Amino acid sequence: MNSRQRVLITAPGGYDKLQLENLPDDAFMLGGKTTCDAQSACPEGHVAVQVHGAGVNYADICIRWGLYGSYKRFVGYPGTPGFEFSGTVQAVGSGVAQFKPGQKVFGVTLFGAYATHVCVPASQLFALPSKLTLDEGAGFCCTALTAFYAIDRLASSRKGETVLIHSAAGGVGSMLVQLARARGCTVVGVVGRRAKATVAFGAGCDAVVEKETGGIATKAAGEISWLPDRPTEPLAGKNLATALETAGCLVGGKVRDNTPAVGPFNAVFDANGVATLRMSYNLLAPTGRLVVYGFHSMLPREGGKLGLVSWIKLAWDFVRTPRFGPMALTSDNRSVMGFNLSYLFDEQEALQESMKSLLELVNRGELKVSTVTTFQLRDVAGAHASLESGLTTGKIVLLC
Template sequence: MEIESTPLQDPGSGEIQVQVKACGINFADISVRLGLYAAAKNLYPLCPGLEFSGMVAQTGPGVEEFQPGDRVFGVSRFGAYSTVVNTVSDHLWHLPENWDFSRGAAFPVAYLTAYYALHHVGHLHPDDRVLVHSAAGGVGTALLHLLRANGNLSAGVVGRHEKVPYAREAGASLVIDKEKQQLWEAAEQWSPEGYDLILDANGASTLKASYNHLTPGGRLLIYGFASMFSPTGKKNYLKLMWYYFKTPRFNPFHLTGTNRTVSGFNLIYLFDKKTFFREIMERLLRLDRENKLPEMPLKSYPFEEVAAAHKALESGKTVGKLVLLT
């Protein structure tokens, strides 16, 4: 990645120009950097980044909801790793008074993903038992917050012992520590009948076993492939080949015979469903006002240290969210 200076364009009709104060970092950004993100394949070269916060600098014709000086946060179809973003009002919200810019930049992708996964793809019921992989990461933490708010029992899986208290604090009823425990043995002991809902962003390393631990009628939700990435930050073609052949293919006869569901989704394809998208965010902000969404663990990096932030996320040692401060 390189930091470049580009000409500043005035906001067009219906656009808002935001002076960015912070931008969130996601695994999708790493996938974009490596050229592996399908939604970006026709857009290179591009600036990564899906979420940001800042202050409105100016507005284009027709904008009434936002004024210069407003504190805001929002999403962007790439381009959020920037000091200035031009966006539309459908992708922008007023920053709650008790939030700082870091929290605003860390909120949208994790919580929109988690809410959509649980309530729209996963059809969450109050009595569902749920297993969450990568439970101390950004989306994992958001999932646990929302499950606790909904009253569900949940098992949170973490890959490092030091992450156990973070998953427990986020709301996991049980935390499975893969450094100290055998994952599926512990999962079976806690819920011998299986799980109604399993959320998996690991990919090939756990998908098959996740599917095998669903109850009849259970749902497996796939929203990422973290185990595909190398901790070196570079493409490992042998690992990618292994990953491809290791990824399970789900038999439709077995799916119908067990009444199970396997679903995958990518949040970015919801950006154009403007009314639906905003309805989800309004529900999330309502939960926050009701004090049901604790603050996400955060670590910030200076904008110029974006490479170090990506390396940290790829290492698997981080918890919560990482943000860049401009």
Template sequence: MTITAVKKQNSKLLIFGQDVEILLAAVANIISWFVTKFFPSLLPYLLPSSPEEEPLDADHDSERSRCVSIGRPGGLEQLRLVTLRKGIATIGYNVRHVGPPPYAPQNCEIPVDCILLQNKAFSVNYADCCIRWGLYDSAKEFVGWPIVPGFDVAGVVESVGNTSVGYDSKLQQFNIGDRVFGCTLFGAYSDRVIVPKIQLRKIPENLSFAEAAAFPAVSLTALYALHLAGYFPSTQCAGGRNKFQNKAILIHSAAGGVGSLLVQMSKILGLGPIVGVVGSSSKVEEAKLLGCDVVIDKSTENLWLLAEKASPLGYSTIMDANGVSTLKQSYDHLAPSGRLIVFGFHSNLPMGSAMLSPLEWMRMAKKVVKMPKFDAMDLTVSNKAVLGFNLSFFAEEMDILSDQFDQILQWIMEGKLRCPRIVEMDMNDVAEAHTLLQSGKSIGKIILNVTPVQE
């Protein structure tokens, strides 16, 4: 390899046109796969530790935080449940005024705009698997290694920021003991997290901690997607009629975490027909119960033939987190003025296995080559739009997410949004949770309950 093969482009280091960080992640994952398959006794050598961790022989009590730490890209072996030194909690990357993520310094003062959360439950998202593999851009850019994954939290306020200095009356106010839920920009796989107040709300009385932890990331993703599609908040005329003539929406993975909220919110906002796509017959009834007018089981039915039948004039919006398997056809089935909203690439990544073998990396590379390209002139002539987003990059845009969180909370309290179906597991079973999510057989949300340390 010559030095001329290495170049800097768009702030990323490339080797032969490939992102160096992706290549390093591939090497690390292949090493994990090789060691797991042929030399499992050597796995402990692939588990980096950090100085914030408590020595293994220390007495573990309720004053010490526990979290799931990932020390390098790899397989399930990287999901290490560790105990931190006394006075250390996890933090998201937008709490840098406390310290660099993922850990706050020992016995740090809680900032005025934050609270210390005694976390009771957190959700497992597909993004967490991507983080573990080293394939999640915001995690690599803003945290690095080690990293404590996770976005959704639900728990009890343990401590509040010092309001005697820098008090801001516009901040959401919490008291010690309040039940709260919300999002952190990584760091949720922990029993103690420092979280900005703007990212939290009080839990409605009718929700358990596990149910509350199922809402934030998926509901904010769903509502922001509908915002990009033009349906929220300014689509209603004075008489309550939706401004768009074509209100048909197609939602891929309609029984999943984000999909289930997209279906319900689409119903609230007056869209229709709501066409939900599911990947197996076991998810058809769930999609119907959520409010889909038409459900297509792509495992047994002709997806696009039935989609055309459900809305012959095309769709005003198609919500697609699949990636290469459906993006081209999704775009082709938009109506004039339609919008394709992209917020994931699940089919680009492997399902069914939590380990990435060399063969899986070759398959992923092949899929990247096949990704559709959208021509700007065609977008103009066909009067279509393709919009994408990832909320984990929204550290500077919390105001808009805060407003949307308020709307989501109102809908929950009015009974207009039902909690996604949840599967509850224990924090100790984090590897099993990742395996279940990777199997593609889960419905709704996987929630890990935080088990208190036995003194």
């Protein structure tokens, strides 16, 4: 086996489009397309890293499907996905004083992390704190930065507020739960299956709702108990809020029956898309903020390919996706916000400030990657299938 490899997505499609490609002996990935010989000539201001692990994000699956705008714009096919990694510094370019060969690091790259060797601007790299293992470091940046941007820069969630977090046991979701908790919010998490409640509570949820049945779980003295008298109805706006209030899960939450619906949450974080967006909006209290950062419910959970049925569903879901008009937002006193971090790589100051805040939380033991499941680089298809299934908790990392 060659000691340097990368995953190449040859063209949009299924798992068969994920191929391992050998790299020349001295090559480091510089973004998702090109390589450089950073061992002997590391570019100015850059750092060359031998990769330990690369985080797998839902966006990588969208890239493989051909649905990710920024990848098409910045890389294209064939190319190498991957936003984040951990590893050991191999070489530094001129002007880099803060890193030295042999140092353990982690960081972000605008694609190309699914590889054994990467080269990135020093500003996108961070010293690995003693509280994080290399596995955890590989899967930290994207989920933590996404959650931080959503809760700090957009929702501005603060002590005493009540927030609802969808997919609370997932990568970004479990980070959001921890950040909300660290800010003194009351946190209600939503999960797709009851088995995920343990992870959601572990991240810091005060109550957990199971999406399919509307079942509500609370935790006392370390024991998770599902309220026995909950009607088994799919999660819906008013019945969820009423049930949570009845169960005593909403401290100071209010459910009112007037129109437009007024909910108990100061902020809702939703990456489901059409399946829950309207409900999430209706669950907002006056001045509430709905932060939208993904649309995964529009996409298939198995098979790896987007067939005709998937394309029809995508088109239909696109048409059905709620539109929030400025007049309604004004009279409802609510905000709807969205963002995509892959278009924000130029915001270097925000990256430094955000990572500084996040690493302070890590060092205080208030923020971690909730669980890490590892796959070998050669089993990248297995890693994609697993995340795509919607059954995983925490973070998936490829060992490179």
